[in-house]
Each structure stands twice: as structure tokens, then as C-alpha cells.
Amino acid sequence: MTALALTPPRLETERLILRGPEAADFEPLCAFLLDKDRSWGFGTEEDRPKAWRWFATNIGHWALHGYGYFTMEWKDTEQPCGITGIWNPEGWPEAEIGWVVFDGFEGKGIAYEGALRARQWAYEELGFETLTSNIVPGNDRSVALAKRMGAWFEREYDNVQMGAEQLFRHPPPADLGLSADSDGTPEAYA
């Protein structure tokens, strides 16, 4: 892909690499987005063109905000195994952490491992002081993961794209023993 001004960092966890989107990520992402059973809580797309549009939108989201969805790569096989990141398009109440795991990679704790790393990055490198996760009612697996990350239910609201959603609030960085790096917010010096 063209370089543009996109410089998503490359983050690492025990089993995962979190990196910026690459052209080859489209097919596994598309398979997920078209699979209603798997993607209903995230936003199922009707067809390949719409899935591609989402893929391209995420890249533009990175260019505009300096953050977006990372591709999670399973270290052992270097395969894309899901996406996680910080999402804040037009109409969102505030920035949220999101996660999805692709077919064949469930039950390994990938979403938890990746989302924790993305949250740490957002608090330490981007200087966020709070973060949310918006979850469609009935998406019990995501609710369980949000709670495992220490988040709590705050309110229900109407999302501009998804309709009724439950907003979960993540613990602030201080409660997690995190703070912005010295190149982050002034509070880092306090």
C-alpha cells in the first residue's frame, strides 16, 4: 500500500502482534464482516463492496485521528486473527475500545490480550484519560470481556449506526497503574 501519513505502531503481546491494516488483511476481515452470525454485534456488512468500504474507512480513520483498528496477528502463524483498537467516528459519543476475533481463533483469549494492549497504548501513548466500549444488548461475550477488563455498565444510548447500545466505562489509567508518557499529556510531569 502507499505510505501516506499512516504510521500505526507495532505493538506486541505474549502471543500477538498489533499492527496497522495491510491490503492482505481485507479477505479475512471481509469474511468476518459478511458472516452475520459472527459480526452482528460489530456491524454486519451486506456485501463485499461495503466490507471494503469499512476496511478503507478504518485506514482513513487512522489518518484522521492517529488511531483506529489494529490488525491482530497470531505470532505463531503470522495470520490475521482479529482486530482491536480505538474507534471514534463521526456521531460516536466518545472514543471506544473495540475487538473482534476471526473464525478459527476463538476460545484462546485473543480479544482480551489484544484489547488490553490497545487500551494500555491509548492511555500511555495517546493520553486518553477515559475510554468506553459500546456493546449491542445481547452480546454477552463482549459484556463478559468488558467486565473482565474492569469496565462497568454506565448507560444505554442510541448509536448513530448501531441503534441501542450499552456503554461500558473502562477504568481510568491511574486505576490501572498507567500514565501518559513524558511526550503525552502534561499530567505526566505532575
Added chain:
Amino acid sequence: MTPHLPGTPVLETDRFTLRAFGPQDVDAGVAHLMTERTKYMGGPFSKADAWDHCCGLIGHWAVRGYGLFVICPKGTDEAIGDVGLLMPEGYHEPELGWGVWSLDYEGKSIAYETALAMRTHAYRDHGWTTLVSYVDPDNARSIALAKRLGCTLDPDAKLPDLPEWEGTLTFRHPGPEEAAA
């Protein structure tokens, strides 16, 4: 200097500078997409959908290495329209597309001048040998412009695999030699 996305070309015509649609154009792009002027391309869009669309235009550049440019009067960085090369998923070949964002700028041959430059760019710099422009049958202005650009209807062209595109007209541009003649 024209601020533009690294790795993307900047083109000059007599009156305009063309540079890649970038993050700095999103506010103006969203405002345009929310107007009736986009009715022939599926609009007007909600603010949220318009924003997603604009981000997608930036992503298009990253994925394809070409994409939509904004049209800025020379000496300014104010986008007054768009012109570019589009190949989103579902298309079978790249399209030369155009749009002027305000009634104030119609009737000044802006789309003509910049579309010609874009076609030259596609043939010269990308080495392409053909181009199409998709036009809504009710969009008389764009039909007139396609004809002025020397395009002819191509009833055999395969339309993009997109819902609700039946009836869209495919105009085929003259090839590089014909266009240069």
C-alpha cells in the same frame, strides 16, 4: 507548498491544483456529501455516513495507490470540487469521476479542465489504456460533460457489482492515442 499526503501526486492545470483528498478535506467533504448535489451518487448522506465515506476516500489512496483528488484554485488550498480515479471493491475497472461542490462553481468548465488533466495523468503516469465514467441517466450535466470529453456510451461494459446500479450509464473515454490526437 501544497500540503498533501506523502507519496501522492500533485497535478496542475491552467487554473487549478489537484492533490489527494486528505484529512484536511474531511470537514468540507462531509458538508458537500450532506447536500442535494450528491443525489446522483447516493446522497445526500447523513453526517456519520458522510464522514465514513470521506475516511474511505483516504483509505482508497492507501490501498490502491491512486484515488480522488480535490480541486483547489491555484494559489489556494481551498477544495471546491473533486476529480479522480476510483476503483473500490465491486468495480471491474477504474472510473474517472468528478464533482463540483457548489452551484457557484458551475458553468466555469472546472470539471472539464480537471477531468482532462486527470485522464492525461491516468494514461501518462499509470500507463492505463482505457477509462470509464459512470453517470446516472438523469444527470444531464455529467452526460454533457462526458460527451464533451469525447466519451461514447459503452453498453457492453460490465457495471460494478453494486446494488441499485442497474440503469447507470457507462461512458467510455477515448484511449491515450485518440485523446492525444
